[in-house]
Amino acid sequence: MNPIDNFEHIRDRVRQLPLELERFRELLLANVIMFGEIPAPTFHEQERINLMEQRFTECGLQNCSIDEKGNGAAIIPGSEGGSTIMVAAHADTPFPASVDHTLTLEPDRIVGPGIADNSLGIAVLATLPTLLEGVGISFKSDILLLSSVKSLNEGNQEGLRFFLSNTKRPIAAALAVEGVQLGRLNYRSRASLGGEIFCVADKAYEEVSALDVLSQIIYRLRKIQLPEQSATRLILGYIEGGVTYKTPARKARLKFQLSSDSDQTIVDITEKIDSLIAELSKEYKANIDFNIIARTRYGGMDPKHFFVLQARRVLTTLGIHPGDNPYSSVVSGFVENEIPAMCIGITTGENLNYPDERIDISPIMKGVAQLIGLLMAIDGGCCAEH
Amino acid sequence: MQNISNWLQSNTFHHSQFWDLLRLIEEKEKKGLTVSLCIPTLNEEKTIGKEVVLFKSELVDRYPLLDEIAVIDSGSTDRTIEVAASFGASVYLSADILPETGFKRGKGENLWKAIYQLQGDIIVYVDADIKNIHPRFVYGLVAPIIYRPEIKYVKAFYDRPLALSSEIRPSGGGRVTEILVRPLFSLFFPELTAIIQPLSGEYAVKREILERIPFPVGYGVETSHLIDVYDGWGIEAFAQTDLDKRVHRHQSTRDLGKMAFGILRTFLKRLKTKGIVKDMPELTPYLRQFQARENNYEQIIHEIVEEERPPMIELPEYRAKRGIE
Numbered sequence: 161m162n163p164i165d166n167f168e169h170i171r172d173r174v175r176q177l178p179l180e181l182e183r184f185r186e187l188l189l190a191n192v193i194m195f196g197e198i199p200a201p202t203f204h205e206q207e208r209i210n211l212m213e214q215r216f217t218e219c220g221l222q223n224c225s226i227d228e229k230g231n232g233a234a235i236i237p238g239s240e241g242g243s244t245i246m247v248a249a250h251a252d253t254p255f256p257a258s259v260d261h262t263l264t265l266e267p268d269r270i271v272g273p274g275i276a277d278n279s280l281g282i283a284v285l286a287t288l289p290t291l292l293e294g295v296g297i298s299f300k301s302d303i304l305l306l307s308s309v310k311s312l313n314e315g316n317q318e319g320l321r322f323f324l325s326n327t328k329r330p331i332a333a334a335l336a337v338e339g340v341q342l343g344r345l346n347y348r349s350r351a352s353l354g355g356e357i358f359c360v361a362d363k364a365y366e367e368v369s370a371l372d373v374l375s376q377i378i379y380r381l382r383k384i385q386l387p388e389q390s391a392t393r394l395i396l397g398y399i400e401g402g403v404t405y406k407t408p409a410r411k412a413r414l415k416f417q418l419s420s421d422s423d424q425t426i427v428d429i430t431e432k433i434d435s436l437i438a439e440l441s442k443e444y445k446a447n448i449d450f451n452i453i454a455r456t457r458y459g460g461m462d463p464k465h466f467f468v469l470q471a472r473r474v475l476t477t478l479g480i481h482p483g484d485n486p487y488s489s490v491v492s493g494f495v496e497n498e499i500p501a502m503c504i505g506i507t508t509g510e511n512l513n514y515p516d517e518r519i520d521i522s523p524i525m526k527g528v529a530q531l532i533g534l535l536m537a538i539d540g541g542c543c544a545e546h
Numbered sequence: 547m548q549n550i551s552n553w554l555q556s557n558t559f560h561h562s563q564f565w566d567l568l569r570l571i572e573e574k575e576k577k578g579l580t581v582s583l584c585i586p587t588l589n590e591e592k593t594i595g596k597e598v599v600l601f602k603s604e605l606v607d608r609y610p611l612l613d614e615i616a617v618i619d620s621g622s623t624d625r626t627i628e629v630a631a632s633f634g635a636s637v638y639l640s641a642d643i644l645p646e647t648g649f650k651r652g653k654g655e656n657l658w659k660a661i662y663q664l665q666g667d668i669i670v671y672v673d674a675d676i677k678n679i680h681p682r683f684v685y686g687l688v689a690p691i692i693y694r695p696e697i698k699y700v701k702a703f704y705d706r707p708l709a710l711s712s713e714i715r716p717s718g719g720g721r722v723t724e725i726l727v728r729p730l731f732s733l734f735f736p737e738l739t740a741i742i743q744p745l746s747g748e749y750a751v752k753r754e755i756l757e758r759i760p761f762p763v764g765y766g767v768e769t770s771h772l773i774d775v776y777d778g779w780g781i782e783a784f785a786q787t788d789l790d791k792r793v794h795r796h797q798s799t800r801d802l803g804k805m806a807f808g809i810l811r812t813f814l815k816r817l818k819t820k821g822i823v824k825d826m827p828e829l830t831p832y833l834r835q836f837q838a839r840e841n842n843y844e845q846i847i848h849e850i851v852e853e854e855r856p857p858m859i860e861l862p863e864y865r866a867k868r869g870i871e
Contacts, residue, residue, distance in 0.1 A: 186599050186602055186603045186607070186633060186634060187603045187607060187608070189599045189603070189633075190599050190600050190602075190603030190604055191603075193596055193599065193600055193679075194600070194604075194680075197678060197680075218608070260793075262677040262678055262793060263596065264592055264593075264596070265595035265596040265599060265633075266591075266595060266629065267595065267625070267628065267629050267632045267633075
């Protein structure tokens with residue numbers, strides 16, 4: 161079947177899917193709750209992965225396994241095999257285990273920490289084999305399901321990177337599933353660096369606060385010229401320091417992200433940061449450490465890649481408006497391994513990464529239909545056609 | 547009390563002992579048993595949806611342990627009924643069940659009417675206010691009855707230490723249990739003290755027991771159950787299962803006072819009817835509590851009437867429905 165005819169077939173099938181999938185809504189929601197109420201801060205995802213493996217085993221999948229980094233994986237065998245499509249969802253959330261992970265299920269939404277990022281994503285992954293069987297869709301390619309660990313922040317996608325570096329299966333294409341936002345189509349990764357600056361004031365200079373040092377660092381960071389042509393940005397995302405308002409802070413910490421359309425720009429600015437840290441250490445007689453906690457490379461698919469075009473058509477068929485921002489660090493692990501990859505969102509939601517994070521229930525099956533439609537498109541050869 | 551030690555040893559379980567749901571379902575089918583879940587509600591819109599979704603998906607669709615899930619509501623004024631129905635539960639208004647017997651407000655009323663409305667040989671009751679709901683809240687309670695025919699009444703308890711050492715650690719129930727119910731049991735029914743959380747709202751019971759015991763409609767229902775089942779079938783009919791942790795609403799001391807009053811009335815009534823204590827005066831239904839407003843103290847009077855429903859088997863409607871001569 162040529163790609164045009166194939167898409168006609170996919171479009172007809174995909175249109176029917178949201179309604180057909182609706183009867184599995186409770187099954188999916190139950191998985192959302194089961195996974196979502198297990199705390200899974202980065203580096204401590206094992207209990208979620210164990211549940212994932214239980215789910216994969218219950219579905220009778222092949223090669224259910226947990227690798228040495230802790231990733232959970234399984235395979236839905238295709239009718240022809242030979243080619244493998246990966247569906248990945250990260251298991252970790254940015255919330256510590258001490259946060260109450262109780263979810264509230266209302267008729268139209270679910271509320272609770274980590275529900276969007278990424279409890280819904282891994283619940284979709286766990287339910288996907290049942291959903292595919294329920295709607296009678298199978299593929300020629302093997303579908304490799306991966307619940308990855310150590311993804312967020314300092315995790316720096318360690319689990320996914322390990323898997324991609326070590327798997328013996330060539331991955332034809334990948335879909336990364338996130339809870340929100342429905343309509344996102346991210347297929348490119350920007351060059352980026354996640355940095356942490358940690359200041360410890362010298363005890364001998366009691367009047368010097370580590371916060372003073374940190375504020376100077378921030379001032380100097382903001383003085384660095386960011387090249388406009390490469391859309392370079394510096395985001396100051398996190399700050400902590402001190403113990404009480406009464407005494408100068410001994411320690412202070414800043415976390416930031418530098419991103420750009422140029423790998424070289426990141427290298428150049430990193431050198432500038434190194435040198436300003438050295439200067440300020442001397443000036444304030446403070447110990448200042450600059451650590452790189454995450455890094456991504458620039459790259460990904462061209463907007464005119466047939467996979468991207470097909471993906472937009474799948475979304476449009478479902479009445480989903482495809483977003484305009486092609487970038488997400490979620491696909492960076494795939495970009496580094498030169499695997500065509502797309503990050504999608506399953507539903508709409510708000511308050512992302514806050515304890516009252518929430519997702520809307522009604523769009524979920526449309527989001528799942530989108531995932532299945534994209535798998536059909538890849539299985540039909542849209543990546544190979546490029 | 548050797549019997550208590552033996553019972554604790556043989557009839558106290560942990561839910562993890564019953565993780566193999568396929569085996570449990572096989573055993574249930576072999577014995578031809580049916581299981582109904584009853585969730586009594588009154589304004590539980592925040593938690594009911596989750597309970598229904600989880601039990602239906604996990605214990606009806608994925609592992610068919612439950613034959614029926616019913617929400618029995620006492621007249622919620624929030625969205626409890628709408629939420630439960632939207633996620634596929636059978637929802638009944640307590641007032642609509644056996645309407646000729648009238649309607650009394652209280653959780654015990656819902657539990658009693660569930661015996662008439664539901665079909666199962668085993669009925670498992672789970673409160674609707676559990677925030678960390680999980681399938682273990684059902685299978686952990688039902689499994690001992692399915693595996694061990696002599697067990698007829700399984701009570702939940704919640705005890706999950708983060709680390710176990712060889713040190714002795716206290717284990718017990720909530721405030722009302724430890725300062726009221728266990729002391730009373732120690733005085734009058736020492737064997738019942740071995741039930742770690744006598745007031746927990748989660749329990750599974752065989753129909754043959756449920757239909758033969760009376761039901762206080764209010765706070766005293768759990769306490770009266772224990773006394774009546776113990777009186778009729780002995781401690782051997784009980785078991786208890788550790789369900790780890792239960793997260794629920796915290797009740798104020800004032801509310802616990804009302805609960806304690808209701809339980810005490812039920813308890814004293816049992817002592818009288820069983821002839822354990824004679825010449826008891828008429829008990830007032832009025833609980834008096836006090837509050838301070840500036841320098842004045844005000845009396846608050848609560849009327850707490852512990853009405854009782856008779857054993858269901860005494861109702862002609864029930865006997866007709868179940869074909870009992």
